Amino acid sequence: MKRDDLEPVRGSGNVYRDLGLPNADLAQARAITAAKIIRIIDKRKLSTRDAETLTGVSHSEFSRIRNTQLGRFTLDRMIAILGKLDADIEVSVSFRIRKRRLPVAPRVPPAKSVRGIRRPRVARRVGKA
Numbered sequence: 290m291k292r293d294d295l296e297p298v299r300g301s302g303n304v305y306r307d308l309g310l311p312n313a314d315l316a317q318a319r320a321i322t323a324a325k326i327i328r329i330i331d332k333r334k335l336s337t338r339d340a341e342t343l344t345g346v347s348h349s350e351f352s353r354i355r356n357t358q359l360g361r362f363t364l365d366r367m368i369a370i371l372g373k374l375d376a377d378i379e380v381s382v383s384f385r386i387r388k389r390r391l392p393v394a395p396r397v398p399p400a401k402s403v404r405g406i407r408r409p410r411v412a413r414r415v416g417k418a
Contacts, residue, residue: 319359322367326354329374344373 305313
């Protein structure tokens with residue numbers, strides 16, 4: 290492949306979306322939050338053990354964040370870790386209509402009842418309350 294064969298393509302600003310991964314916006318938010326955690330730890334020259342002492346979060350969790358193994362972390366948990374590192378946190382959420390619409394799953398009609406199959410009945414309590 291020659292260099293002239295390549296054509297530059299403008300990305301969407303979210304590498305996870307460009308790669309077609311599910312939950313791309315959440316993955317990007319986690320990555321940005323993890324980068325901020327790493328930046329704070331590096332700026333303060335903390336080891337993972339020092340960060341554990343400061344925050345009460347296991348040192349192995351900081352190692353996972355540093356190695357970008359973010360699958361175990363929810364976004365709110367990572368924001369809580371940022372708060373424990375004494376970071377001022379401001380979260381802003383905005384909504385906008387997507388330029389391209391995602392395909393909508395086709396509606397499945399409700400299943401018809403089949404003779405001979407009974408619907409489960411809910412037991413009701415009879416008597417004084």
